[in-house]
Amino acid sequence: MNPEGVEVAECGPSEAPPPALDWRFSQVFGERAAGEDVQEVDIISAIEFDKTGEHLATGDRGGRVVLFEKADINNNINNIRENEERREMERQDYTSNRHLEFRYKTEFQSHEPEFDYLKSLEIEEKINKIRWCQTTNNALFLLSTNDKTIKFWKVQEKKAKRVSVMSMDSANQNGGSSSNSLPNGGSVSSLRFPTVASQEANTVARCRRVYAHAHDYHINSISNNSDGETFISADDLRINLWNLEISNQSFNIVDVKPTNMEDLTEVITCAEFHPTQCYTLAYSSSKGSIRLLDLRQSALLDNHSKLFEEHETAGARSFFTEIIASISDIKFAKNGRHILSRDYMTLKLWDINMDSGPVATFPVHEHLRPRLCDLYENDSIFDKFECCISGNGNRIATGSYSNLFRVFGCQTGSNEALTLEASRNPMRRLIQNAARPARSSVLTRVRRGGESPNAESNGNNSFDFSTKLLHLAWHPTENSIACAAANSLYMYYA
16 A cells, blocks of 8 residues: 655656665765865855766866866775685675775865955856766866856866986086087997986866856756757856857847846746757746757757646745745756756656656655744745766656755655765654555545654754755766755765
């Protein structure tokens, strides 16, 4: 019997769902000691895996980008254990935790604080988004952006070379009068080629291009195209299309700015390219809708090809309805079939072939509904939480308050719904809802009961709204999650 909860329709293959994952702590970077103050510039503001999962990038409010690379821990295990010891462990059915681990690679200053003298506006150095580009000739390429300026970076290892030997015999060094003598006392007959030695390789980051002066409002998202040549950048009212090789020109493909700004009713909150179709992109709005666009239709995409939105329940509208409906993040599934969206209260999964409503809804902050007034007063209601989806599309995750994050299974029949804490012991505040959302027909999508009374049973009033987990990313091929808690980067595996 399915447990009661919020409606969820089929969002994956019809075979039996996989068992719930057992999440474990892997590693942490930048962990602060108890009582240690966090510097504002050190707070992580962006996280992104590359498509291969070999590299991870983070950006912070100080404008820095830090890169990590996958460590070969299998070799480390083999070096630590002797063959006899390993055979004994295998005989005792011992299994070593051969999970992914990363190590620090390099960091660089991507953005500096600026001042727009024409608008008398300070421009923060905070990194809003990072996106990896295609790797070429063992060099890494990535895009990073703050509120106004996008930069294209090339990161590669370079070996410094120096002349290690410049030896010449000095037979005539002490005043010799040979006709072949050189000013320094050596002779032509003893002259040898210098020896050049390679030093240890250093990782060097170089800014290849700067894409500036194209947005009047703050950039909220950037996204690479699958063609490897173009990308989009979005602010509150416009989406621009760029060519990676051309930094002084972009094409405005979406413009929602009304003639009279008093008529403005919604803004763009996030934009994302389809993972495989280079002509398809989607953007979300502050009204809780997602529009699918086709670049083949026209140069200026005034009309969408599909509109995804959930219609309001009659009589349910309140002062906070539009605020909590605003979508803060969207992500395409790897196969491009589904779109995951995060608003303040829920995660929603949408099928791009069905625009009548979400195929699945997952409650995240439903327990905070009675406290919306308090959240509005302290501005927490405007927090923008990100979401992520696993490489196989079977699970989704998003952050919450008190450095908690939620993981849901989204296959048919899955009851997986975990709440984990970003700490060395993620299960410390584990809340596994025995009452998982009940699944219903895609066509009816009727709510069968409210959120489980056991949900967030650790106490609705115990949440610390000053510690929030806004940014997280799922590894593209493994069950591994990286999430940011203030200035610390925590990694977990299952």
